[in-house]
Amino acid sequence: MRNRSLTLTIATCVAWIALIGAAPVLPPSSFQTAAMERLPNGTTIVSQPTGGALVAVEVVVPVGLAQQTAANAGIAGVAAQLVLSTPIDGGATLADAAAAVGATVTYTLDPLDTRFYLEAQAPQFGHLLHGLVTAINAPDLRGFSAARAAALASASTAGDGPAIAALDMLRQVTYAGTGYSYPDAGRQISLSKLTASDASTFASSYRTGPSTIVALEGAVDSAVMSTVRSEFGKVATPGGRVRLFSSATNAQPTTKAQPPSTRGHEVVTHRAVSAPWVAVGYPAPGMYASDYPVMLVIEALLGRGGDVHSFSLGSANSLPDEFAGAYYQFEAQPGMLAIFLNGSDTSVDTAVRDLQSAVNRLRSTTLSDAIVDHGRRLAVGQYFASVSTLGDAAWLLGRSAASPDGPNFENLVPVRIARVSAADIQRVARHYLTGEILGIVLPQTSTQQ
Amino acid sequence: MTYRPRGALAALFCSAVLLASVANIAEASTDAASQLAESGTRADGLTYRIIGGGASPTEAIEVWFRCPADGYDGARPGIARLAALAIAEDDRGGASLRDIALASGGELTVQVFPAATEIGIVVPAYLSGAVQDAMLTRIFHPSVDDKAVKNAKLRLAEQISLSGLEPDIYLRERTFAAIFSNGPYLASTFGTAATLDAATLTDVQSFIGEAFRPANALAASAGLGSMDAYGAIATSGPNQLQAGAAGASPAAGMPVPQSSVRKSFAPVALPVDSSPDVHAVALGWVGPPISDERAATAMDFLSDYLLRDGYGTAAQAIAKAQPRASFDGQFITLRDPGVMFAGVWGAGLDRRAAVASIRAAVQRVVDAPLSDGDFAQASIAYRTHLLHDMDGPQSIADNLGWYFAQGAPQYTPVDMMFGAGVYDSAASSLTPGFVHDIARRYLSSEPAMVTSPDAGGSVAWVMPSKGDR
Numbered sequence: 001m002r003n004r005s006l007t008l009t010i011a012t013c014v015a016w017i018a019l020i021g022a023a024p025v026l027p028p029s030s031f032q033t034a035a036m037e038r039l040p041n042g043t044t045i046v047s048q049p050t051g052g053a054l055v056a057v058e059v060v061v062p063v064g065l066a067q068q069t070a071a072n073a074g075i076a077g078v079a080a081q082l083v084l085s086t087p088i089d090g091g092a093t094l095a096d097a098a099a100a101v102g103a104t105v106t107y108t109l110d111p112l113d114t115r116f117y118l119e120a121q122a123p124q125f126g127h128l129l130h131g132l133v134t135a136i137n138a139p140d141l142r143g144f145s146a147a148r149a150a151a152l153a154s155a156s157t158a159g160d161g162p163a164i165a166a167l168d169m170l171r172q173v174t175y176a177g178t179g180y181s182y183p184d185a186g187r188q189i190s191l192s193k194l195t196a197s198d199a200s201t202f203a204s205s206y207r208t209g210p211s212t213i214v215a216l217e218g219a220v221d222s223a224v225m226s227t228v229r230s231e232f233g234k235v236a237t238p239g240g241r242v243r244l245f246s247s248a249t250n251a252q253p254t255t256k257a258q259p260p261s262t263r264g265h266e267v268v269t270h271r272a273v274s275a276p277w278v279a280v281g282y283p284a285p286g287m288y289a290s291d292y293p294v295m296l297v298i299e300a301l302l303g304r305g306g307d308v309h310s311f312s313l314g315s316a317n318s319l320p321d322e323f324a325g326a327y328y329q330f331e332a333q334p335g336m337l338a339i340f341l342n343g344s345d346t347s348v349d350t351a352v353r354d355l356q357s358a359v360n361r362l363r364s365t366t367l368s369d370a371i372v373d374h375g376r377r378l379a380v381g382q383y384f385a386s387v388s389t390l391g392d393a394a395w396l397l398g399r400s401a402a403s404p405d406g407p408n409f410e411n412l413v414p415v416r417i418a419r420v421s422a423a424d425i426q427r428v429a430r431h432y433l434t435g436e437i438l439g440i441v442l443p444q445t446s447t448q449q
Numbered sequence: 450m451t452y453r454p455r456g457a458l459a460a461l462f463c464s465a466v467l468l469a470s471v472a473n474i475a476e477a478s479t480d481a482a483s484q485l486a487e488s489g490t491r492a493d494g495l496t497y498r499i500i501g502g503g504a505s506p507t508e509a510i511e512v513w514f515r516c517p518a519d520g521y522d523g524a525r526p527g528i529a530r531l532a533a534l535a536i537a538e539d540d541r542g543g544a545s546l547r548d549i550a551l552a553s554g555g556e557l558t559v560q561v562f563p564a565a566t567e568i569g570i571v572v573p574a575y576l577s578g579a580v581q582d583a584m585l586t587r588i589f590h591p592s593v594d595d596k597a598v599k600n601a602k603l604r605l606a607e608q609i610s611l612s613g614l615e616p617d618i619y620l621r622e623r624t625f626a627a628i629f630s631n632g633p634y635l636a637s638t639f640g641t642a643a644t645l646d647a648a649t650l651t652d653v654q655s656f657i658g659e660a661f662r663p664a665n666a667l668a669a670s671a672g673l674g675s676m677d678a679y680g681a682i683a684t685s686g687p688n689q690l691q692a693g694a695a696g697a698s699p700a701a702g703m704p705v706p707q708s709s710v711r712k713s714f715a716p717v718a719l720p721v722d723s724s725p726d727v728h729a730v731a732l733g734w735v736g737p738p739i740s741d742e743r744a745a746t747a748m749d750f751l752s753d754y755l756l757r758d759g760y761g762t763a764a765q766a767i768a769k770a771q772p773r774a775s776f777d778g779q780f781i782t783l784r785d786p787g788v789m790f791a792g793v794w795g796a797g798l799d800r801r802a803a804v805a806s807i808r809a810a811v812q813r814v815v816d817a818p819l820s821d822g823d824f825a826q827a828s829i830a831y832r833t834h835l836l837h838d839m840d841g842p843q844s845i846a847d848n849l850g851w852y853f854a855q856g857a858p859q860y861t862p863v864d865m866m867f868g869a870g871v872y873d874s875a876a877s878s879l880t881p882g883f884v885h886d887i888a889r890r891y892l893s894s895e896p897a898m899v900t901s902p903d904a905g906g907s908v909a910w911v912m913p914s915k916g917d918r
Contacts, residue, residue, distance in 0.1 A: 026575050030506040032673070050504040052866050053836050099760060100826055102833030121833050217504050300554070374552065381554015384506045384573040388841040393504035 074186015494664025501675030513850030527640020565854030577674025632708025
């Protein structure tokens with residue numbers, strides 16, 4: 001990769017500033033007003049009435065990929081699929097009932113959470129929400145065989161693409177000893193041994209009332225709020241929010257500043273590619289860390305390739321075959337910054353050297369005001385642009401509700417990005433951007449095919 | 450169907466590009482959220498429609514033109530795309546629209562359809578006023594020079610190359626070329642390497658002067674920055690336009706040349722497919738014009754019921770029978786007539802089986818009306834899908850622009866979000882019997898069919914004759 005952002009001319013930005021004559025101002029509130037409440041059982045409901053004719057809800061339950069083990073890798077997807085295939089009131093499955101009226105019901109697997117998303121017109125919303133809550137609390141295990149079969153099929157091909165293959169290698173090293181080191185789709189060997197009882201046990205982690213976050217967007221009115229309170233008020237199981245990244249028996253990944261020359265692991269695999277692929281990984285702050293806005297600026301300067309969900313696995317997501325640029329996984333603990341270098345137009349060595357040169361510049365140089373300003377503008381813009389749909393907004397609202405800042409977190413992030421300084425960038429680069437891990441995907445030879 | 454922006458129709462004819470930019474970030478004391486709905490026409494003839502609010506902290510700022518993609522003489526395929534790209538490359542003062550978008554983390558999009566062209570930018574909401582102002586200045590005060598055209602040509606050359614690799618683009622353009630016997634729907638909106646090479650700066654400037662006029666355009670804006678976007682449209686535009694650049698004449702643009710439609714189509718004898726090569730096939734039925742709002746809405750309903758990916762009966766049949774195939778279908782609402790399009794492609798595709806699946810699904814809605822229960826449920830799904838497809842500033846602005854370009858801005862489904870409007874009324878008026886009547890009227894005849902690799906004669910249509918309109 002060519003780190004084009006660092007070499008971008010700043011003249012364009014200066015010209016644009018001069019053109020408009022005055023600096024745009026970033027308001028303290030960039031989103032519509034949100035409200036948060038907590039039910040007696042501890043469930044958090046956060047709502048942001050944004051109008052329109054659709055109601056969107058994201059139910060965030062506190063168990064995700066990181067809670068898997070070597071023995072059950074893939075179970076997060078199987079359990080989530082069981083929820084979607086649970087019948088509503090003895091009739092059609094939740095997924096089919098939603099599809100019949102054009103509604104959307106999906107799940108997405110995150111490092112620490114599983115997110116269930118429902119979007120429907122108001123008249124259908126209550127019935128489908130009831131079905132979703134019922135299914136989360138008691139997934140119908142009759143769908144287990146089909147869910148496991150689908151997971152096995154997915155796992156057999158999920159790592160075929162060079163981008164996901166490279167990312168999986170970085171995760172194996174970065175998150176060794178945790179459940180997040182396994183491929184999102186799971187492993188065939190573990191999936192093949194899963195039982196319905198295993199899935200039921202895993203899904204029981206969904207039923208932790210105090211840990212569940214319910215984020216509402218769209219046509220949210222008092223009737224919708226009443227329905228939501230009623231449905232989630234029935235969840236009586238007590239318990240603390242289990243957002244541990246690793247189990248007690250697993251090692252917690254650490255981030256330690258290292259000298260610039262330190263190089264960590266190199267992991268190599270082969271795929272059906274015409275030219276080598278390389279992903280370079282660095283540890284990074286999580287999304288609630290104080291250095292998170294700084295790393296967003298660094299990501300922007302290095303050339304962002306896609307948002308945090310670019311590799312998310314879920315019922316409606318497919319993994320990308322290819323990817324280029326920076327990918328910042330800030331939902332994991334610690335986070336990880338991965339730079340994907342597609343070697344089609346240059347040699348891998350050259351691309352890696354270019355990246356290291358750019359990283360060394362971030363670590364050793366106090367960037368000019370123009371470059372810092374450029375990075376901040378890019379990071380703010382990319383942050384806002386990542387929220388384009390009701391689903392995006394519900395995700396952001398849900399993660400904001402879980403932050404120490406509460407719902408206002410979504411407004412604070414861009415403001416904090418705007419305050420990032422050259423010194424911040426250098427400090428964070430020195431702390432995190434070292435000891436890189438290389439995931440290398442080489443073309444298969446004839447004997448490997 | 451209601452134009453499905455960035456998805457089907459858009460993805461075919463157009464190509465997206467981006468940009469971004471903006472200036473210093475500071476903190477203001479005001480809340481940026483705005484709730485606004487404004488529409489009207491400025492003194493210079495520019496129509497505008499602003500929809501404020503929503504969940505996204507962005508603003509989609511788009512300018513749509515009614516113009517032929519192949520030029521007013523029909524002899525310059527690709528000229529509209531080249532002109533729009535050249536405006537995006539115009540870097541007066543050192544920053545082009547593309548630069549502005551890129552530097553702000555935003556996105557520039559150029560979409561070109563046979564009879565409409567759009568230049569749009571999605572930016573953070575707090576930048577909407579400045580970007581709206583820059584858009585109006587660059588588009589209606591163009592200073593396109595050799596450098597801008599050269600850069601635009603490089604981009605268009607790349608797009609021409611890439612479009613040839615996209616079966617969906619190929620199928621849509623070929624289907625239109627099969628249905629229409631003249632007018633802008635005959636040629637690819639990308640043009641060819643030869644037409645690109647032949648295009649001159651004068652050609653581009655001439656087209657911009659003819660087509661990109663305020664009175665020929667809609668400024669559509671949607672999102673949480675709409676108050677600022679509206680401010681830029683309402684206050685700065687007319688003054689700028691009085692400066693009188695080449696493309697800023699208050700005169701209305703030239704009308705889009707009429708398109709004639711072939712009346713009937715001969716069946717195509719598809720080959721037996723047994724190779725693993727990529728095969729593609731598409732069907733196109735001539736539908737009602739946009740002026741027949743109730744019929745066009747019924748076709749939208751049928752499109753959803755039959756062709757929506759993952760839901761429609763034909764789409765599901767294809768997915769089940771040939772799971773590796775890609776499917777794309779919708780009713781494309783056009784001035785006259787609309788087109789019901791269904792395309793399938795993929796490695797090893799059995800074209801005969803694919804066409805049979807689509808025809809069988811279509812035949813069922815032609816043969817009998819849906820039961821009241823099925824119709825009621827399908828109606829809910831249809832409305833929900835429509836609303837879902839307008840789930841963001843860009844798709845809202847796209848829908849405003851599309852219906853303006855087709856000459857029926859009041860018919861946009863956007864107003865359905867507020868439970869009102871012409872489209873909502875038409876949708877509410879549908880009955881199983883009426884939808885069945887429309888299916889019989891428009892889906893009973895032999896559709897146009899295009900296929901790749903060509904099946905001995907490729908496109909099979911009845912050559913234009915006195916029967917054509």
